[in-house]
Structure formats: C-alpha cells, structure tokens
Amino acid sequence: MIFMMIKGKEEAQLMENFYSSSSPGVEAVVKQAVSTKFSQKFTTIPATLLLFFHDSFVMGCDASIMVSSPNGDAGKDAPDNLSLAGDGFDTIVKAKEAVEAQCPNAVSCADIMAIAARDVAVLAGGPSFSVELGRRDGLISQSSLVAGNLPETNFTLALLDTIFAKNNLSQIDMIALSGAHTVGFSHCNRFADRLYSFSPSSPVDPSLDPNYAKQLMNACPQNVDPRLP
DSSP: OGGGGOOOTTOOOOBTTTTTTTOTTHHHHHHHHHHHHHHHOTTHHHHHHHHHHHHHHHHSSSOGGGOOOTTSOSGGGSGGGTTSOHHHHHHHHHHHHHHHHHSTTOSOHHHHHHHHHHHHHHHTTOOOOOOOBOOOOOSOOOGGGTTTSSOOTTOOHHHHHHHHHTTTOOHHHHHHHHHGGGSSOOOGGGTTHHHHOSOSSOSSOTTSOHHHHHHHHHHSOTTOOTTOO
16 A cells, blocks of 8 residues: 555654664564454454545644544544544554553554554555654644545546645555555445435436445435444
8 A cells, every 4th residue: 555655744764673672573563453453343454544544644644633632623523534433543542552561652653553554454455565664643633734635535636636746646646545445435425415416407416327326325315424434
C-alpha cells in the first residue's frame, strides 16, 4: 500500500532503525497486537487502513486523529471522520498498550499507527515492506481542520490529482490507493444522493442498474446514520 509511506508534514528525517536502542522489538509487538485483533474482527484491516489514511491526509501522519475532546470538536469528530470504524481505533489502542508494556514512553503513537497499517496490508495479502520511523505525535486535533483535506466521492480526476499532490503523491499513487478501496465496505452516506436525490427529474442515478439500485436502497434507507456501513 503506497500510502504507508506518507510522511508527516513536520517530521525530522525518518529511519528504519529509529528504535533500535530504545525499543528494539517494537515492530514485533505491534504485529502481534494487530494479528490478535484481526483474529477477533475481520474489519480490522479496512478500518485500520482508512484510519491511517484519514490521519495522514489532514495534518500528516501524526496520530492526531486518536485525540479525543470533551467538547466533541477533535479531528475524529469531523463529519468526514464519523464513519471511521471503531475497530481501527481499537487496533491502535491495543497496539499502543502492548508497546507501552514493553517500553514505556519510547514509541510515538504515530509510528505505531504506521507499523499497524503496514501489518494489516500484509494480512490483506499485500507485500511486506520496511517502515521508516521517527514520527512525532501531533498536539493539535481540531474538527475544523479536516474539511477540504480528504478526497470526496464526487471529486473529478483533476480534484483528486490536486489533493493527492498536496500529500506528495502522484496520479499513479492515487489510482493505487483508490483501488485499495476494494478492501472493506462503503458507507451509505457516501452514495445516498445517487439513490434518493440525484437530480430534480431523476431521484435515482439513471446510470445505476435498477435492480442494483433497489438492493442498495434496501441496505441503505434514507437518512441513515453516517456512522453505519
């Protein structure tokens, strides 16, 4: 998965052996935690991948999406993030707990998230690869910073190219990452407008097969909770 290599916007130089002294077994610890979570919930793979993607595209790969706010205005509370599955967050929490038990206060949550994303990509059948480490955890997480930084389902090719270029990713990277959406599932609110409010003359998108449209309507009633798949 190409986006495993996205780097935070405020990072120092990353390196594969960053924790060779402070926490030499960190990758094995994270891998075990991720594998255990996957054995419990198959949604661990898409949930963790999408969580890392959303985190990286807003403020860089700084794990700021893991931050909670008592006021409900953290990055995770933004409308574009409400559909993120809880299993993704739980995967990172479990991995963080396992790492802290072995080497407290040594490994950033941002690096744990990057390692976990690589590991679920491997579990999905993708190739393994080395992850450069040394990310710093973000101290700022605001829902207002999310809008406009994530690709939308109605984006044109030009808009997709632009938003990926902002993250130092090419059109080839964008195509590969779009293909990665075949892992997991889509959320009803991402295509509900094509079922119920496509245009004044045709509520249903006429390009959809009628039988398929009916199946989608049965699975996705109008005004469905955006947090549900």
